[in-house]
Amino acid sequence: MAIDTARLGADGTARLDADGAALVAEESAWRELAAGVLRRNHPDATPATVRRSLTRTTVEGLPVPVLGTPATCEPVGSSPIPVTERVGWDVRSLILVTDGTGSTDAPADQARRESAGGSTSLWLRLPPDESLDVLAGCLAGMPLDGRCLAVDADDSIAAARVLVEAVGSGVRLHPDTVVGVDPFAAAVRSGGAVPAAGECAAAVRALTEAADTLGVGSIAADGTAAHDAGAGEAGELGWMLAVGVALLREMTSGSTDVAAAARRIEFRLAATVQLYPTVAKFRAARVLWDRVLQLCGVSGVPARLHAVTSRPMLTRRDPETNLLRTTVAAFAAGAGGADAVTVLPYDHAARVSGAAARRWARNISHLLIAESHVGQAVDPAAGAFAVEELTQTLAEAAWAEFGRIEAAGGARAALAEGAVGRRWAAAADERDRRIADGRQPLIGVTVHPPATAEPPGPPPVSGWPPPRTWEPADVPSGKDAS
Template identity: 40%
Template sequence: MPAAPDDVVSDLPLAADFAPATADDWRKLVDSVLKGAPFETLIAKTYDGLAIEPIHARAKGAHAIASRAAAAPWQVMQRIDHPDAAQANAQALHDLDNGATGLTLVFADAIGARGFGLPPTAEAVAKALDGVLLDAGISIELEMGPQSRAIALRIADDIRTKGADPAACDIRFGLDPLGACAASGSSVSPWSDIAPAVAETAKKLAAVGFHGPFLAADGRVIHDAGGSEAQELAFVLASLVAYLRALESAGIDLDDARGMIHARLAADADQFLTLAKFRALRLSWARIEQACGLAPKPLFIAAETAWRMLTRYDPYVNMLRATISAFSAGLGGADSVCVLPHTLVLGLPDAFARRIARNTQLILIEESNLAKVADPAAGSGGIEALTRQLCEAAWRQFQDIEKAGGAFAALTQNLIQRDVVATRAAREANVAKRRDVLTGASEFPNLHEKPAAVLDAIPHAPEPCGDATITFDALAPMRLAAAFEQLRDRSNDWLKATGARPTIFLATLGTAADFTARATFARSFFETGGIEAVDFAPALPPNAPPHPDPLPNGEREKSAAATQTAIAAAFKASGAQLVCLCSSDQVYADQGAAAARTLHAAGARHIYLAGRPGKLEAALRSAGVQDFIFAGVDALAMLNDAWQRLEQR
């Protein structure tokens, strides 16, 4: 059969056969699903109070926001943080041979050291980079701590001694005194002394041929401490401006000065917020350039996947979090991305964890071709709206910091810390209530998981950098899962001491259709706290009718009594001290109070019920039910209370 002519294929009507969909059409469909519930229930809010609407029209007049060249991939940075410089060198060479295009050298006293890192010496760097051709297109990023100025100059001298051309080296030196002060809550000098010193270091590096950037405005310190997207952006903007002023005061032309600084943002598993955050930084920076009378020029933005989202338990889920984070940063226009290995919370990652971190990016770039399109989110109504809102919120906070005298002054006044602490508290409250879900930690735990392997390495202890003359509140890093992990740690200690984990007996009433949903909820609820659930499966008579039970009242009462007797016997055999009743509201109305009395008489020390009690609460409490678990309850408080009861045995 001959092929159809091209014009036949091109003239197929396809979408023309469908009537155009309007916003009103979508709204009608949504309202039909809501069944009377207000439309506003679908509007989500960020921690900055920004509204995320469920439906958006296509953005008009939008244009791409990008800095990378057309179809150019971002730099695949691999973290080098082994305390032994020789081992770090072996890792670096292996990473470069297997797809990494850059190395992030993390020193022991850096913001992102996470307990490890290279010794802060030029000798350690020289050994770690032995065999790395620095002037052959390899990107190097330095993450240094309070002593960074002296180390940066010594590293530069060593590179020149080896014969590498500084102008051909792609090195981001990462000088960041503001970030170091924010993380430590202290400074050995006032900003009036720090600013000229760091600017002079940048001038010296530029004078010998390095093109930079030399200074880093690092938002991770805000993100690590639990801050919001706008708070992170505001701090980065304030740091960029502070460094720009310092360089200009040192006699450097503004056009040259802006090329000496770059930014770093955390990328987390909130896909759309992360994507919008990177786009918002570019737009906000362009506004600063405009205020300075400069023509727009791309700001180099580095990304690192977020520390606070990582979990110690079920660490393999961290791979998925890292994938979404790298995806979002890459599409948001990051110039470089560093993926934290999934086992970093457990210790120094081994070769497998490092390989996964590296290949996560390579798959996104080489197989998924994500870098082929510049700013694919441009024109998306939802992303454009979120980007705009973030720009506005971050700019207001940036102005507040400027009114306080700049980033350093705002830190000494605890202005920045106050807002971050409030956001952190809100996050922790939502994690405790499992509104912000952490798979494997606060939901769907695996109490029988095998620990992941990490390297046996001794961390390098950072050296003191002098006595602080100025102190203020430190922005301490946190992890969202830490409180639930502490409960799991208690469970592990219990297991080591007794040979078994503490248990809770799930008293399931009625048929599987009645209890399965709430029994599953209860199992996940208690096992996130390390309390293992023991099931009771009621033995139903052959050919038992489905619920509701059509048996005569007398027969139904006999059946319920027999079930309660069986539950009491199973509870005693389980050895558990705690009980959770699991079933439907209708079964609770028929059997809940009687089952609670039976279990209380059988020795249950504390009885929970899965579900909201509603009108039954008074009757259930009088029968012995003490607590109710349901979606939105403070799970962390409930689990801590359960542990106190268990430890009072």
């Protein structure tokens, strides 16, 4: 599939730099200077080889360019990447709805604290072993009128019913409220049985009916489930598309048209410390979903993207370093055009997060929006040739992965067959090798570990099964690897 990515001029139309000759001259000068630096350690470096020498690859083998030029990008099309009109993003806080958190705050109290501290929406996650009564109690203990919620449980149908009962009459939730998650997510995360076709259809139908009852819009297509299982950027995007298309098929099997069905879907993607791949991934997600809808004869329905800072990248040995990782990830998601961003507390993987850690998490978004003004520009990466090139590369690789899933029979069949999971595992294995040999350092873990690091205990209750973590299982403590 040819994906058009556009560099936008002041008038909003695609354009190239008028002085192409100057760009060529600047690139040539850069190559000479860069080769001179490289020759200090690599005597054979030449201007012709410098770009290849400096280019790194993702765990899926996709090149991350160090420099982009008009010559390295695909021809620019006439349509810009679909973007949101939101200034900034929805600051969405995660609340684990559980009686056994060990926290001094009950879930409803946490929700009130998050809202008072500047969260604009709440993500309520019910862990698998918790009773639905806990969710009902949380909803009963918080004001719901006008509230934007994302309700998330392995039993999405039952959780949606609890939400409908809790709202009652005379109360209107925010229209962007998410009533549940796609029927494949729990199976991906747990490695359990793949739901049967009839179960998938029943789940989508029940969630759609709940959304209609509440007058709200969406079901989450959870790409982070693939990310937590080890998928790279293209693998996660390909799975996101497959799940989105599966939801479209189920919702349009009745009287709902494609445009109306597309408006019901919110995509959830992971944001990592890999800055440029994350920016490009969110930009590519918009291009790819727009292409799917074009093929369905629909236009003008941009993807809604919920970014979550990566769970696998969080370390338990030196959790304070996660503050830097989550800040980079939130910046990348915002610059990539996410509509909502959830920054997980820095100690999410190490212990039950307290009020201070949750406050720091939501304030990362506030610092980026209010002080750094990251959300002021629409698609700020547009025109950066290296990011444009990487967006194109990721989009094409993700479209190919989507094609493989569709050829296997769609998301449900591909998951049952197992090949998609094996591709995620292969990406995770490559990541493990890079971390082990130092090509992908983890500050505070494989490089510069604390001198008195305590061995981490068992993972805390996090709402989901443990992800395929980036953190090696056997890292000597107290030894500075630098």
